[in-house]
Amino acid sequence: MASLITPFLFALTIVSFGFLVGIIVHSWRAGQATPNSSSGLAESLVPHLNLVAGGLINQTKRLSVAAYLFLLLVGLRFTNLVKFYLQKIEKRFSFLIETVRGRRQHSLSANPRGAVSFFLEQIKLDQDQTFPRSNRR
Secondary structure, three states: OHHHHHHHHHHHHHHHHHHHHHHHHHHHHOOOOOOOOOOHHHHHHHHHHHHHHHHHHHHHHHHHHHHHHHHHHHHHHHHHHHHHHHHHHHHHHHHHHHHHHOOOOOOOOOOOOOOOOHHHHHHHHHHHHHHHHHHOO
16 A cells, blocks of 8 residues: 555655746746745645645655554564464474483374383284184184
8 A cells, every 4th residue: 555655645746846846937937036936826826735735744644653553563463473483493392302301202192102112012912913813723
């Protein structure tokens, strides 16, 4: 939104500057001795130009406040995102440190097996299945 407003404000500034230069040139051509003296056209346009300038100033203030609040909001979301990922990294490192120290189990399964490894469990299951077969004969 701000990217569309900036070229508009720039164009409006150029046009108003050109308009003021035109008023000054018109007053010089009218034979006025000083460029500060006002002609009828300048006197009638001064209130309108003041109104436009005041509106531009107010709009610029509003846009700057909106941009500031937007940057605060983006900054807050960015810091929350960074905090979230840093907490995930911290959890992974703490899990790794606790595993190296031996305070946690190395298995990630839901059913902890204690000190028995997966390989020993498979041997035990295979033996349990083998002996009943041999007893049947």
